[in-house]
Amino acid sequence: MTTTSAAVPIAAEPRPTGRWRAFRERESVTGLLFVSPFIVGFILFSAIPMLASLVLSLTDFDPREPDEIHFIGLTNYQQMLSDPVLHESLGVTLRFALLVVPLTLAAALGVAMLVNSRLLAGRHVFRTLFYMPMQIPLVASTIVWIGVLHATTGWLNYALEGVGLPGPNWLQSTFWVGPALGLMGLWGIGNMMLIFLAGLQSVPTELYDAAKVDGAGPWASFRHVTLPMISPVLFYNLVIALIAAFQYFTQAYVVSNGRGDPDRATLFFNLNLYREAFGFFHMGYASALAWLLFVIVLGLTVVLFKTAGSWVFAGGER
Amino acid sequence: MTAVARPIGRPPAAAGPLHRRMRRFAVMSAVTLVAATIVSAFLMPLGYMVATAFKDPSQLTAIDAPLYPAAPEVFEYQGKELKVYDVPQPDGSIKAWALLQPHREDAIFIDPANPEAGEITWIGRPRTLTQHWGFSLKVDNFTTAWETIDFPRLFLNTFGIAGLSTLGAVLSGICVAYGFSRFRFPGRNGLFILMLATIILPFQVTLIPSYAVYLALGWVGTWWPLIIPHFFANAYNVFLLRQYFLTIPRELDEAAMIDGAGPFRILRSVIVPQAVPAIIAVTLFHFFWAWNEYFLPLVYLQGKPDLQPLAVGLARFNALYEQQPTLIQAAAIMAMALPVVLFFLAQRAFMRGVVFGGVEK
Numbered sequence: 001m002t003t004t005s006a007a008v009p010i011a012a013e014p015r016p017t018g019r020w021r022a023f024r025e026r027e028s029v030t031g032l033l034f035v036s037p038f039i040v041g042f043i044l045f046s047a048i049p050m051l052a053s054l055v056l057s058l059t060d061f062d063p064r065e066p067d068e069i070h071f072i073g074l075t076n077y078q079q080m081l082s083d084p085v086l087h088e089s090l091g092v093t094l095r096f097a098l099l100v101v102p103l104t105l106a107a108a109l110g111v112a113m114l115v116n117s118r119l120l121a122g123r124h125v126f127r128t129l130f131y132m133p134m135q136i137p138l139v140a141s142t143i144v145w146i147g148v149l150h151a152t153t154g155w156l157n158y159a160l161e162g163v164g165l166p167g168p169n170w171l172q173s174t175f176w177v178g179p180a181l182g183l184m185g186l187w188g189i190g191n192m193m194l195i196f197l198a199g200l201q202s203v204p205t206e207l208y209d210a211a212k213v214d215g216a217g218p219w220a221s222f223r224h225v226t227l228p229m230i231s232p233v234l235f236y237n238l239v240i241a242l243i244a245a246f247q248y249f250t251q252a253y254v255v256s257n258g259r260g261d262p263d264r265a266t267l268f269f270n271l272n273l274y275r276e277a278f279g280f281f282h283m284g285y286a287s288a289l290a291w292l293l294f295v296i297v298l299g300l301t302v303v304l305f306k307t308a309g310s311w312v313f314a315g316g317e318r
Numbered sequence: 319m320t321a322v323a324r325p326i327g328r329p330p331a332a333a334g335p336l337h338r339r340m341r342r343f344a345v346m347s348a349v350t351l352v353a354a355t356i357v358s359a360f361l362m363p364l365g366y367m368v369a370t371a372f373k374d375p376s377q378l379t380a381i382d383a384p385l386y387p388a389a390p391e392v393f394e395y396q397g398k399e400l401k402v403y404d405v406p407q408p409d410g411s412i413k414a415w416a417l418l419q420p421h422r423e424d425a426i427f428i429d430p431a432n433p434e435a436g437e438i439t440w441i442g443r444p445r446t447l448t449q450h451w452g453f454s455l456k457v458d459n460f461t462t463a464w465e466t467i468d469f470p471r472l473f474l475n476t477f478g479i480a481g482l483s484t485l486g487a488v489l490s491g492i493c494v495a496y497g498f499s500r501f502r503f504p505g506r507n508g509l510f511i512l513m514l515a516t517i518i519l520p521f522q523v524t525l526i527p528s529y530a531v532y533l534a535l536g537w538v539g540t541w542w543p544l545i546i547p548h549f550f551a552n553a554y555n556v557f558l559l560r561q562y563f564l565t566i567p568r569e570l571d572e573a574a575m576i577d578g579a580g581p582f583r584i585l586r587s588v589i590v591p592q593a594v595p596a597i598i599a600v601t602l603f604h605f606f607w608a609w610n611e612y613f614l615p616l617v618y619l620q621g622k623p624d625l626q627p628l629a630v631g632l633a634r635f636n637a638l639y640e641q642q643p644t645l646i647q648a649a650a651i652m653a654m655a656l657p658v659v660l661f662f663l664a665q666r667a668f669m670r671g672v673v674f675g676g677v678e679k
Contacts, residue, residue, distance in 0.1 A: 027501050027502055027503065028501070028502070028503040028504065029503075030497075030501055030581050031497045031500070031501025031502065031503040031506070032497070032501075032503050033497070034493050034494060034496050034497025034501065034581070035493075035494050035497035035498060035503075035506075035509065036497075037490040037493055037494055037549065037550045037551045038490075038494045038509070038513055038550065038551040038556065039509070040550060041490075041547065041549075041550020041551055042512065042513070042516070042550075044550065045524065045528065045547050045550060046516055046519065046524060048527070049523075049524035049525075049527040049528050049531075050519075050523055050524055050527075052527035052530075053523055053524060053525075053526055053527045056526055056527060056530075061526075061530070063529070063530060063533055066530070066533075066534075111356075114349075114353055114356070115353075117349060119342075119345055119346050119349040119350075120346070120349050120350055120353055121346055121347075121350045122350070126353055126357060128662075128665055129357050129360075129361065130357065130360065132361070132658065132661070133360075133361075135606060135654070135657045135658050135660075135661040136654040136657070136658065137609065137610040137612075137628065137629050137632070137653050137654055137657065138610050138612060138629070139610075139612055139629040139630075139632045139633045139636070139653070140629075140632060140650040140653045140654045141363075141650075141654075143632065143636050143646055143647070143649075143650045144363045144364070144366065144367045144647065144650055145363055146636075147363075147366055147367065147370055147643050147646070147647060148362070148363045148366045150643070153378050153379070153643070154366070155362060155363075155365070155366045155385070158385070186360070187360075187363075239518075243518055243520075246520070247520055247521075247522075249612075249613055250612045250613065253612075253616075253633070254633050254636060257637045270522065273522055274613075274617075277525070277526055277529075278617060278620070283526050283529075283530070286526055287526045287527075289522075290520065290522040290523045290525065290526065291523060293520050293522055293523070294519070294520050294522075294523045297518060297520055298518070301518055
């Protein structure tokens with residue numbers, strides 16, 4: 001296209017072709033120029049800090065005495081092996097992930113199917129209502145839930161008493177605080193629900209009709225049509241939910257006033273990291289913790305991607 | 319189109335016989351009712367919040383108090399304030415009567431609905447009676463919370479931080495998305511994948527060196543660490559905008575180019591006007607995110623209550639006034655009011671944008 005225009009006498013079509021060719025020649029430079037905010041940002045705010053945090057994790061850096069920094073080799077990583085608080089925080093985080101990831105995935109998919117159903121009147125209203133808690137600042141919604149879960153004045157225990165069940169002391173019990181945070185997590189299903197909804201809407205109706213002709217009931221058509229067809233979005237939601245569970249912080253901080261109460265039952269990995277870095281100023285050790293988190297999250301993501309081949313459906317367009 | 323997809327021999331429901339339409343109507347009502355029940359349970363905490371915010375603190379600990387905001391009723395009778403009680407009647411009904419004179423085994427009441435009828439003697443132990451609660455809204459919680467927590471300042475701070483960081487995120491997002499969607503350059507795909515990979519990078523990994531650098535620059539305790547990084551594009555926004563830019567026909571760019579427009583003119587007068595829905599979605603998305611952000615303001619504005627945003631101020635307030643749920647819930651309502659109102663106003667654009675960006679990622 002550009003080569004033919006060069007053969008045309010310049011006088012015939014002077015400006016457009018000249019402009020066009022000049023633009024083509026400068027395309028790489030212009031493109032890189034437009035993308036440069038990302039490149040500069042990546043170097044400044046991701047690449048260099050990552051390297052720096054790797055270096056810091058080999059030191060005893062304390063921001064109150066920045067000149068007193070010493071290189072201490074792998075001492076921080078050795079310390080991890082014998083740090084009971086870290087082990088507890090890993091346990092808390094893992095148990096929570098095992099509870100909250102399946103719970104929120106199932107709830108989000110269920111709600112998405114409900115608000116996608118043709119049998120539901122006012123679907124758009126329901127979608128908006130189920131999404132609404134996402135717009136409430138996390139600190140505010142956590143505060144609301146602290147009230148709802150209160151042992152004596154909370155509405156959840158009123159409701160449980162109403163049906164004759166004893167209401168636990170949700171946030172003060174080392175056992176119940178996990179399920180309580182899981183319940184709070186249900187308020188965060190909004191984005192997942194919308195992503196599932198988009199996935200459900202892209203399943204061709206012909207497939208359901210064909211399944212019906214083959215004699216499939218609702219469960220069979222869910223199992224053999226819906227699930228395989230939405231497996232890409234299910235996979236995406238799974239990865240994001242897992243990462244979010246390992247980064248869990250705000251709710252745990254607000255519920256326990258930053259202490260991890262009761263008895264360290266809410267001392268999530270991230271809360272522990274925050275306390276090490278900004279409570280005790282052990283920033284070298286906290287950097288090592290951050291790298292441990294990164295390795296765990298990366299490892300889990302890689303494992304998920306490896307298993308994806310066997311269960312994530314690769315349709316024509318992917 | 320949907321009619322074509324239906325198997326032959328099953329006419330659309332609306333055209334079917336009456337009983338089929340009736341059955342469909344019944345199923346729809348049942349499903350909608352179930353959905354309404356679920357959504358009520360789901361949003362129940364909001365009910366708790368509103369009810370608590372309008373209550374007098376004493377109502378929370380009172381045993382016989384109702385769930386809605388209420389106060390024990392009093393009745394003024396001949397210059398005296400009488401407490402109103404729920405009094406069981408011989409016929410099994412309950413009447414709200416004002417207690418004039420209690421005795422051990424009986425009491426004298428006045429019927430507030432009919433005080434002219436005079437004194438009524440009731441047989442029974444007045445001690446066993448419970449007070450009668452009447453609906454009553456307590457607005458003081460809001461004014462007290464507003465003053466205690468210094469809401470105007472927190473609002474301004476949140477607006478400042480969220481507004482500036484949104485400005486940076488949208489401007490840089492548009493530029494980078496334009497670069498990725500309209501120009502060919504070496505390493506483009508690699509860069510794009512690198513950008514998407516930053517989504518799984520936990521921010522904790524970069525937190526401490528960044529903190530150390532901001533500390534050295536004297537930026538800890540200012541808004542800069544919360545604003546500057548957003549001027550360098552973020553993966554979510556770029557991805558969503560790029561996907562949208564790709565749907566804009568290239569012929570429009572080329573026509574503008576023939577008219578002599580350079581890349582910046584094309585971006586400004588072709589791409590941006592065409593991509594308004596996606597830009598609105600990204601703007602709202604980022605604004606909500608920044609409005610709710612807690613961790614980084616907590617880290618960088620520690621000990622600077624004058625500069626902190628709403629989320630940090632609210633958490634501090636929650637820790638200080640743990641024993642006063644009425645104040646805390648009133649504060650929570652005020653903190654969520656703006657984002658929720660914005661959300662309802664811009665719902666359509668926002669939901670579309672989120673779905674649009676979500677599927678493809």
